[in-house]
Amino acid sequence: MVSQPHGGRLVRRVAHGRRRERLLEEAQGMPQLELDDTRAADVANIAHGAYSPLEGFLTEEDYESVLLHMRLSNDLPWPIPIVLDTPSEAARDWGVGDEIALTHRGRMLAVMSVEDIYAWDRAEYAERVYRTTDPGHPGVAKLGEMGGLLVGGRLELLEEPPEPFQALRLWPIETRVLFRERGWRTIVAFQTRNVPHLGHEYVQKAALTFTDGLLIHPLVGWKKPGDFRDEVIIRAYEELIRHYYPPNSVVLSVLRMQMRYAGPREAVFHAIVRKNYGATHFIVGRDHAGVGSYYGPYEAWDIFREFPDLGITPLFIRESFYCTKCGGMVNEKICPHGDEHRIRISGTKLRSLLANKQMPPETMMRREVAQVVMEFDNPFTE
Amino acid sequence: MSGERVQVTIRKDLVEKARKFIEEQGGFDSLEEFLDFVLETVLEEEGPGSEMSEEDEEKVKERLRALGYM
Numbered sequence: 001m002v003s004q005p006h007g008g009r010l011v012r013r014v015a016h017g018r019r020r021e022r023l024l025e026e027a028q029g030m031p032q033l034e035l036d037d038t039r040a041a042d043v044a045n046i047a048h049g050a051y052s053p054l055e056g057f058l059t060e061e062d063y064e065s066v067l068l069h070m071r072l073s074n075d076l077p078w079p080i081p082i083v084l085d086t087p088s089e090a091a092r093d094w095g096v097g098d099e100i101a102l103t104h105r106g107r108m109l110a111v112m113s114v115e116d117i118y119a120w121d122r123a124e125y126a127e128r129v130y131r132t133t134d135p136g137h138p139g140v141a142k143l144g145e146m147g148g149l150l151v152g153g154r155l156e157l158l159e160e161p162p163e164p165f166q167a168l169r170l171w172p173i174e175t176r177v178l179f180r181e182r183g184w185r186t187i188v189a190f191q192t193r194n195v196p197h198l199g200h201e202y203v204q205k206a207a208l209t210f211t212d213g214l215l216i217h218p219l220v221g222w223k224k225p226g227d228f229r230d231e232v233i234i235r236a237y238e239e240l241i242r243h244y245y246p247p248n249s250v251v252l253s254v255l256r257m258q259m260r261y262a263g264p265r266e267a268v269f270h271a272i273v274r275k276n277y278g279a280t281h282f283i284v285g286r287d288h289a290g291v292g293s294y295y296g297p298y299e300a301w302d303i304f305r306e307f308p309d310l311g312i313t314p315l316f317i318r319e320s321f322y323c324t325k326c327g328g329m330v331n332e333k334i335c336p337h338g339d340e341h342r343i344r345i346s347g348t349k350l351r352s353l354l355a356n357k358q359m360p361p362e363t364m365m366r367r368e369v370a371q372v373v374m375e376f377d378n379p380f381t382e
Numbered sequence: 383m384s385g386e387r388v389q390v391t392i393r394k395d396l397v398e399k400a401r402k403f404i405e406e407q408g409g410f411d412s413l414e415e416f417l418d419f420v421l422e423t424v425l426e427e428e429g430p431g432s433e434m435s436e437e438d439e440e441k442v443k444e445r446l447r448a449l450g451y452m
Contacts (some may be wrong), residue, residue, distance in 0.1 A: 167449050168449075170446075170451070173434065173442060174442050174445065174446060177439060177442045177443060177446065178446050178451055178452065181443070181446075181452055182452075251451065
């Protein structure tokens with residue numbers, strides 16, 4: 001059986017039919033708050049249950065609980081605040097109990113019942129979630145762009161935000177039906193913001209060996225400059241799957257969500273979201289969602305000890321490398337040979353080779369994948 | 383715990399197992415509390431509230447077929 005949604009129930013906050021028509025009409029007379037792409041994606045993720053059990057943006061009680069304890073106020077694990085910020089002057093006339101309309105690119109997106117309006121402390125948020133207040137951290141830098149007040153409350157989606165990768169965007173209810181129809185009882189999810197190299201393929205296939213199916217779930221949306229562009233990641237995975245994966249064992253779908261680079265906390269959050277998509281297992285990278293040297297090696301693994309009640313099994317697969325003596329990808333646990341036989345995959349080196357249109361060695365990346373990446377003039381975000 | 387309570391009969395061996403579970407695992411103050419939790423969990427997970435209508439499910443399948451996932 002696929003994972004139960006986090007909190008036991010898959011949230012669905014999407015208005016349909018006559019109710020939607022009525023809400024659309026009412027929304028015209030409500031105060032409006034325009035959202036950016038990232039926040040609009042959060043609205044859709046809430047409404048479609050990707051963030052179950054959240055039915056809206058966090059109220060202050062939950063926000064404080066998440067910051068301090070990495071749990072919602074009902075004690076359910078939840079390490080990342082999902083909040084809606086607004087400039088202080090915009091919310092001046094709003095009160096608890098008011099309905100506001102959330103718009104995106106000028107279109108009506110959702111209606112929200114205001115349950116709470118509260119001030120927040122950027123430094124505290126940064127220190128708790130990112131464990132640094134260094135503005136050089138991309139997640140901390142994004143906090144500086146946010147408004148001075150947070151608005152909490154349940155919402156209802158009226159209109160889907162645009163999705164450039166529509167054909168690859170599945171909601172939790174869809175993956176759950178899909179997994180069931182394929183007869184999968186155990187599903188391992190793989191989070192990524194990179195083009196796949198042999199190390200990624202190795203951990204995915206290692207996990208797939210003892211599960212029924214693999215969900216490759218790249219994040220699309222805002223990422224820091226220098227990361228691979230969304231379309232490059234998707235094309236690279238399509239090519240890898242086409243050549244090297246049994247089609248009935250893998251699902252490739254995108255998840256539109258901001259990359260926060262919050263390291264250990266974000267690793268747990270990524271696992272919770274994939275649990276909502278029906279995954280039973282989640283591959284956790286050694287420096288999952290890390291950036292620079294803000295988080296120590298294996299911290300993203302250690303944090304899972306604090307969540308025995310997570311409801312999805314984290315898989316900690318050791319760093320892999322190519323061993324010339326073994327003749328394939330292996331890891332420390334299964335390879336007895338010395339460093340002289342080991343070719344380690346360097347992300348920095350791979351990036352440099354691909355940026356210069358140089359074919360990486362086949363001990364690091366599949367030729368077909370590298371070719372696709374190099375077809376892009378600039379595969380990186382700016 | 384809240385709400386009116388009623389009496390039911392349960393197999394003795396299950397009650398003994400449940401008591402042993404509570405004793406070993408903790409987290410529940412009484413057998414009643416444990417049984418409330420188990421029933422609520424099962425009903426929440428399997429109940430009609432979490433199920434789609436047949437029509438909704440068919441729409442999902444149609445989309446999955448159209449996209450080539452099924």
